[in-house]
Amino acid sequence: MSPTDVLADLGLIPIKAVVFQSMLLLVAIALEAMVLRQHLRLGYQTSVQYAATINLLTTSLGWIAFLSLEAVLPTALRQQIMSYVLFSRFFDNPWLDALPVMMVVAAIVVFFATYWVKLQGLSALVALLGKAPVLEAPALSDRPGRSRSSRRGAPSAARSRTATYTLAVLQANALSFTAIVILLFLQLQVVLP
């Protein structure tokens, strides 16, 4: 058996999905590392490591969710997913009219789910590494309310740290989602005929 026969036996390979996803991951990691670095006062290397870790984790969990959800969906809806994966289009079946709404809803759900997973992942990672990044911006603690609360001690410091995390991850996620949506749109319009 020649090597080409072995390759042909592979059937359909999701190589385009792997390449596109790797590219999107690189873009998302770069953008989110920028945001995390600014908000959490991290070094370049640390912020890229954090962003890469939480994005790899979120992407894998997303795959697991997709693969398990796809197995339990109604048959007609699964056929629409196949149609989109294999032919980049939907076909005429009873779900066709509901699909645009479902996609928008799914995108919103995915945005908040990834945001939540990334936030949890980041705090778990910081706890795993046993260090809290330097957070308090001096400009913020100049405000009277902030200085009073900082005098009260640890709980409010933890609260403000959580607030900084929440904001940083939310902004990072929003930025990377915007970039990914633009890139996916370009891919559909330009790369594919």
Added chain:
Amino acid sequence: MIPPLRPYVTSLKTSLLPQSAFSWLTVIYMSLISWLMSGISRYLGASPFTVGLMATLAWIFLALGVGWAFEAKRIKPFGLSIGPWVSGGILCLFLFGSWGGAWLQPALITWPLVSFLVVAVPNLLSWELQPKRPSPAVRQSLALLLGFSLLLSSWFQFYFRLQTWLQDYPSLIADTFDRSAFVYRIPGQAMPLSAGVSYLTQAELLIKDQVHNKPWPGVERWLLNLRGQQHNLQSQVQLSQPASPESSLWQINLGTATQGNGYRLNIQAVWLGPSALDGGYYFEKVCDIMPVAQPAAYGGTGASPRPNAPLPDPANADPSRPAAVSTAWAQVRCQLETPLHQGRP
């Protein structure tokens, strides 16, 4: 010893004999010895447990030794340390390859995770099997590696999910995937025949069974109830094909038009599933159903049979056998080709 051979022998000695007892070569030798012991115990008719235990030890030593060798020899293509991945691959081959059957799927899916464990376990357990806490830098790289191996495993799972789809819906393989943003078909594969063609062939057989060489009036009545025939045909064709989730996506359509003094029957197999073609596609087969005069096979013995003769003029009919001669029989002729049309009929 022959003097010119001496340098070769010494170099062979240094490469075959481990520098110290604690080296990868020792582990490889332990693996070989375990294989040998397994073979000997099988030859001596030892219990399957002994043979299996020896073979298991051999596999584990092989995985350990090869991984160690990759690390010790600093084989790092593109600066990546691939030793754990090779060890993980050997372990997966052993874990799932000995099962037999469809072992490739679980082996490939777990390979990245097993490789992650190969990296992680020495970092998390000491030699005394006590849990230990690695440095933050190692913890960070382990977390990254876990994410990466999970992603790799997901890609393998996605590949196998695609193959499941194509097994369930074999007609999809006959389509084109140029527009897909996910998948690529390696060129040079044989394009399989769409299931629609075999549906049409089956439908032709069933129609011939019901119509061919049957009395013409009955056939005309059969054609009158085309809707009912279509319904029957659909369920019969589906029963005759191997059960598959895609069979409900093939719809058989029948249409008639008058043709001479007979009818032209269009049999269409319409694909209602996903397709690269805008609006889907259908296959069509054209059959002609013609009345043919035939002397009744059950009646006449003396009359010479004239198969395929045109319908005789009733005026010229033999008056002695009116019933036999005036009986017209249906003849079904189908074209061989089943062209593909885009859209819906």
